[in-house]
Structure formats: C-alpha cells, structure tokens
Amino acid sequence: MERTFVKDWRGVHKAALALILRCIADHGSPPSPAELQVATAAPSAETVQHMLQEMESRGLIFRDPGSGSILAAYPLSAVPTPHRVRLADGRQVQAMCAVDALGVALVFGQDTHISSRCRHCRADIEVSVVGERIGAYSPASAVVWYTPAAVHCAVAAEGQCPYINFFCSREHVKDWKRDLSAPRGQILPLERALDRARAVFNPMKGLGGGPS
Ligand SMILES: [Zn+2]
Known part of the structure; x- marks a missing residue:
C-alpha cells in the first residue's frame, strides 16, 4: 500500500x-x-x-x-442489509443495494455468490458472479429494479436502499410499485444490472485487494 x-x-x-x-x-x-x-x-x-x-x-x-x-x-455496508455476498475466498460481506452486491466481484477481483430477497415477497434470490459475468441464479425470472436518481444509496432506517433491489419477477416489481409511490426507474435483467455495477465500480477495480 x-x-x-x-x-x-x-x-x-x-x-x-x-x-x-x-x-x-x-x-x-x-x-x-x-x-x-x-x-x-x-x-x-x-x-x-x-x-x-x-x-x-x-x-x-x-x-x-x-x-x-x-x-x-461503497459497495460494502458495515451494518446488516438484505444483500449478503460471499466472496470466493470465504469472506462474507453485505452490500448497500442490488447493484452494489453485483459490484463486489469487481472491487474484490473474485467470484461471488449473492443471497438476497425479493423486495416485494421476500422470496430468496441467489445470484453468482463468475468471471465478471452473471453465473447461475435463481429464480430464473429474477430481475433488478433500478432507479437512476439513487446515485448513492442512503442508509435507510431498516438498512435497505429503497431504490435498487432484487425482485423474484417482473410481476413482483409491478405489484410492489402498485403498493408504493415508488420513484421512477426501470427493470433490468441481471446482466444489465451488472453493466450498471461496471459503470460505477470499474474505477475501483481490485481495490478490495483480491482474494485474502
Ligand atoms: Zn417476489
């Protein structure tokens, strides 16, 4: 250093x-x-x-x-969030939002496995990032809701960024938006969400120091 x-x-x-x-x-x-x-x-x-x-x-x-x-x-939270990320070297971290969770692989220069929940129904969502690409994930219909206005996720009282989250399906994004006055944004397939992470975190590539 x-x-x-x-x-x-x-x-x-x-x-x-x-x-x-x-x-x-x-x-x-x-x-x-x-x-x-x-x-x-x-x-x-x-x-x-x-x-x-x-x-x-x-x-x-x-x-x-x-x-x-x-x-x-960024992309890590020192307080609990719903976006848990396991690094290939075994370390466990928590991310501020869905895009930050995807960005952990870039910042730490290693494959990751993300365990999160649908913002609407709380169903488990699992996403692997392998070789800086989306690997296996479930459910197959999983997407990210992305609000461009949220340049930096604020730490919400419950420790969850309200703007950028995983959802189990496009239908549940729509159901969630119906219940809330959700800010304007877009539904992103996981690979497109990883593109957003690249745009944010490529300048920090490897800053986490790689496998320990
Ligand atoms: Zn759901």
Whole structure:
C-alpha cells in the first residue's frame, strides 16, 4: 500500500478506502481513525477527519451523522442489509443495494455468490458472479429494479436502499410499485444490472485487494 501522504486527495482516498473495505470484509467493522492515519501516513488526526469528510462528500463512504462512525464504504455496508455476498475466498460481506452486491466481484477481483430477497415477497434470490459475468441464479425470472436518481444509496432506517433491489419477477416489481409511490426507474435483467455495477465500480477495480 502507498504510505506516502500526498496532497492528491484521490491517492489518499484510494489508500484509505482500500483499508476501510478490507477491514469491513475481514471483520465486519471499519478501521479506527488512528489506523487510517497510519495507513495513509496522514500528519494528524485532524487530517484524517478532513479526509473522511472529503470522502463522504464525494460519496465514497457514509457515516452516522451522530457518532461519525463509518456505516458504509461503497459497495460494502458495515451494518446488516438484505444483500449478503460471499466472496470466493470465504469472506462474507453485505452490500448497500442490488447493484452494489453485483459490484463486489469487481472491487474484490473474485467470484461471488449473492443471497438476497425479493423486495416485494421476500422470496430468496441467489445470484453468482463468475468471471465478471452473471453465473447461475435463481429464480430464473429474477430481475433488478433500478432507479437512476439513487446515485448513492442512503442508509435507510431498516438498512435497505429503497431504490435498487432484487425482485423474484417482473410481476413482483409491478405489484410492489402498485403498493408504493415508488420513484421512477426501470427493470433490468441481471446482466444489465451488472453493466450498471461496471459503470460505477470499474474505477475501483481490485481495490478490495483480491482474494485474502
Ligand atoms: Zn417476489
């Protein structure tokens, strides 16, 4: 890891984000500010706080507004969500939304298996990402509901992004939309949803550090 503190925020962000992602993936919790200071060779605790504020304003992380603790570093959530992702190396992580769940394979450079639920009927949905393509999945009718307005998923009270989710079928997207004033969006086949993940996460490709 680059240990030289540089004025280029993006470079520092990269080192910090890599550490945050690795810590969440390894033990389910983000690094302390002190650990971040060491990893980025930041000169002071204030510099670390400034860096975290900058990362949050760029939408790289999401923090608890009260405590300031890191709740999410895209695509991972440090708090429970319905989108569980098992990495090929055995680590288990949770993603903020369906597209983030698909993006985990890109950020960690390995195959994944996603276990989620239909947002409407709570039926189990399983999706494998193999060689950066959609592998086996069930049910065969599974799709993703995608709302472009949700640039960054907010952490909803129940820990679920309300905008981008898996559904067991197109019919259940329609049933769900009928019940709620759902924002405008589109139904994506899984491979198209993975394309959205590529657009978001290709700049972070391999940042999670690959198999541990
Ligand atoms: Zn369903």
